[in-house]
Amino acid sequence: MRLVHISDLHFGAVEPGLPEALRVAILEARPDLVAVSGDLTMRGLKREFQEATTFLDSIPLPRIVVPGNHDVQGTWKIWERFLSPWKNYQSVVDRNLEPVWRAPGINVLGANSARPAGWYLDWSRGRVSRRQMASLASSFRDTDKEVLHVLVVHHPPAAPPGGTPRQLIGRLDEFSSAVNRAGVDLILSGHFHMSYAQAIPLKAGQATRSCILSSVSTATSHRRKGEPNGFHVIDGNARELSIQDWAWNGTHYLKRRTWMFQSGPDRDWKMLSATL
Numbered sequence: 168m169r170l171v172h173i174s175d176l177h178f179g180a181v182e183p184g185l186p187e188a189l190r191v192a193i194l195e196a197r198p199d200l201v202a203v204s205g206d207l208t209m210r211g212l213k214r215e216f217q218e219a220t221t222f223l224d225s226i227p228l229p230r231i232v233v234p235g236n237h238d239v240q241g242t243w244k245i246w247e248r249f250l251s252p253w254k255n256y257q258s259v260v261d262r263n264l265e266p267v268w269r270a271p272g273i274n275v276l277g278a279n280s281a282r283p284a285g286w287y288l289d290w291s292r293g294r295v296s297r298r299q300m301a302s303l304a305s306s307f308r309d310t311d312k313e314v315l316h317v318l319v320v321h322h323p324p325a326a327p328p329g330g331t332p333r334q335l336i337g338r339l340d341e342f343s344s345a346v347n348r349a350g351v352d353l354i355l356s357g358h359f360h361m362s363y364a365q366a367i368p369l370k371a372g373q374a375t376r377s378c379i380l381s382s383v384s385t386a387t388s389h390r391r392k393g394e395p396n397g398f399h400v401i402d403g404n405a406r407e408l409s410i411q412d413w414a415w416n417g418t419h420y421l422k423r424r425t426w427m428f429q430s431g432p433d434r435d436w437k438m439l440s441a442t443l
C-alpha cells in the first residue's frame with residue numbers, strides 16, 4: 168500500500184509552476200491514495216477552491232481530503248464565518264467534511280479539526296469534538312490486526328522537533344486517549360508547514376502505546392516556514408511502514424530523508440531509523 172501525503176496547498180498563495188511539478192511527481196510515485204490534510208486555500212474563497220479542485224482533478228487517483236483552518240470562509244465577510252463557514256468548501260470540494268476511504272488492508276478516516284470560531288482569540292486553532300472522538304472508535308471498529316488505521320486531520324497532535332506546542336490540536340489529552348482506544352496507527356497532518364515524522368506516545372486509554380505522526384510542509388505555496396515545499400511518500404502495512412520526505416530544490420524534487428517504523432504488539436509503533 169502506498170500513500171502520497173500532501174497538505175497546505177494554499178491556492179491563492181501558490182508558487183507558480185509548483186502544482187504542475189507536484190502533479191508529475193505524484194503520478195510518478197503511483198500511490199494507491201493521495202491524502203490531503205487541509206488548508207487547500209488562503210481565504211476559503213470559491214475561486215481558490217475551484218483552482219485547488221482543478222489541480223486535484225488533474226491527478227486521476229483516489230483521494231481523501233479534509234479542510235484546514237484557512238478553508239473556513241468569511242475572512243472579509245465575517246458573517247459568513249458564523250452563518251455558512253463551509254459553504255464554499257462543500258459546494259466545490261466535497262459535501263462530506265469527514266470522508267472515509269477503505270481498501271483491503273487499510274482504513275482511512277478524515278476528521279475536521281478546523282473551527283470557524285471559539286471562545287478564544289486565535290481562531291486558527293484546531294480541535295475535535297467529543298462526538299468526533301467517539302466516531303473515531305466506531306470507524307476503526309475493524310479489529311483485524313492486519314488492517315492499517317489512518318487518520319487524516321489538519322492540526323497535528325505533536326509539534327515539530329524543537330518547535331512550539333502552540334497550535335496543536337485542542338483537547339490534546341482526550342484526543343490522544345481517543346486515538347489510542349481507536350487503534351489508530353498513523354496520523355497525517357499539516358498546519359505547521361514543516362516536514363517531520365515521529366512515533367508519538369499516546370495517553371493511556373487501555374495499554375500505553377505510540378502511533379506514527381506524518382506532518383508535511385506546504386505542498387505548493389510560498390508560505391514556507393524555513394522549509395522547502397514537499398510531500399511524503401508512505402509505504403507499508405500494519406506491521407511496518409516507511410515515510411520518505413521529498414523536497415523541492417527549485418528545479419527538482421529530491422528525497423531528503425526516510426523514516427522507518429515497526430509495529431509491536433497492540434499497534435505499538437517504534438521508529439527504527441531515520442536516514443538522511
Ligand SMILES: [Fe+2]
Nearest residue numbers: 175206237358
Ligand atoms: Fe497552512
Ligand SMILES: [Fe+2]
Nearest residue numbers: 206235236358
Ligand atoms: Fe493551518
